[in-house]
Amino acid sequence: MPAWPVLDTLETDRLILRRRRVEEADVYRRLWTERDPRVPAHRRIDAAGRPTVEDIADWIRSEREDPRPGVLAVERKCAGDVIGYCGLVFHGNGVPDEPELAFELLRRAQGFGYATEAGGAVVAWATAAGCERLWATVWAWNVASRRVLEKLGFHETGQVEVDATHGDNLLTVRSVTSPA
Numbered sequence: 001m002p003a004w005p006v007l008d009t010l011e012t013d014r015l016i017l018r019r020r021r022v023e024e025a026d027v028y029r030r031l032w033t034e035r036d037p038r039v040p041a042h043r044r045i046d047a048a049g050r051p052t053v054e055d056i057a058d059w060i061r062s063e064r065e066d067p068r069p070g071v072l073a074v075e076r077k078c079a080g081d082v083i084g085y086c087g088l089v090f091h092g093n094g095v096p097d098e099p100e101l102a103f104e105l106l107r108r109a110q111g112f113g114y115a116t117e118a119g120g121a122v123v124a125w126a127t128a129a130g131c132e133r134l135w136a137t138v139w140a141w142n143v144a145s146r147r148v149l150e151k152l153g154f155h156e157t158g159q160v161e162v163d164a165t166h167g168d169n170l171l172t173v174r175s176v177t178s179p180a
C-alpha cells in the first residue's frame with residue numbers, strides 16, 4: 001500500500017462522515033456506556049469512570065497527529081447530530097499497514113441501515129485509495145455487526161479466537177480490489 005491519501009470527509013445520501021471533534025467526546029463516551037456486557041472490560045467504562053469525556057477528548061486531539069486514515073464521526077444530514085463513528089483503524093492483524101473497518105452507533109440510531117451506509121462509503125474510499133484488503137473482527141454473538149459486514153462484502157475466514165468468557169471472536173476479510 002503506497003502512502004495513504006487524507007481521509008477527511010465522505011458523503012452518502014443520509015450521512016456526512018467527517019473528522020471527529022473534541023467537543024463531541026461525550027457522544028463517543030456514551031457509546032462506551034451502551035456496550036454489551038459481553039464486551040471485554042478494557043473496552044468498557046471502569047469502576048473509576050474511565051475513560052472520562054476528557055480522556056476521550058485527548059484521544060481525539062492525538063488522532064490529528066496521525067497522518068493515516070482514521071475513524072470519522074457519523075453525522076445525520078436530517079438532524080445534524082452525531083450518531084457514532086465509522087472508519088479505519090491500524091492495530092494490526094499481523095499484516096503491516098492493513099486496516100480494520102470499525103463502526104459503532106448509538107442505540108437510538110441502530111436499525112435504520114446507517115452502519116451499512118457509512119461502512120459502504122469507507123469501503124469505497126479505501127478501494128479508490130488502492131487498499132487491497134480490509135479486515136474486521138467480530139464477536140460471534142454480534143449478529144447485527146456480522147450482518148453489516150456481510151452486506152459490505154466481508155466474508156468469514158474461519159479463523160476464530162476462542163474465548164469462553166466473552167464469546168468467540170471471528171476474523172472477516174474483504175478484498176477491496178475485487179467485487180463483493
Ligand SMILES: CC(C)(COP(=O)(O)OP(=O)(O)OC[C@H]1O[C@@H](n2cnc3c(N)ncnc32)[C@H](O)[C@@H]1OP(=O)(O)O)[C@@H](O)C(=O)NCCC(=O)NCCS
Binds near residue numbers: 106114117
Ligand atoms: C453493529 C451496528 C453498527 C449496526 O448498526 P445499524 O445501523 O443498526 O446496522 P444496519 O441497519 O446497517 O444493518 C443491521 C443488519 O443487522 C440485522 N440485525 C440487527 N439485529 C439483528 C438480530 N438481533 N438478529 C438478526 N439480524 C439482526 C438487521 O436486520 C440488518 O440487516 P438487514 O439489512 O439484512 O435487515 C450497531 O448495532 C452497533 O453499533 N453495535 C454495537 C457496536 C458494534 O457491534 N460495532 C461493530 C464491532 S465489529
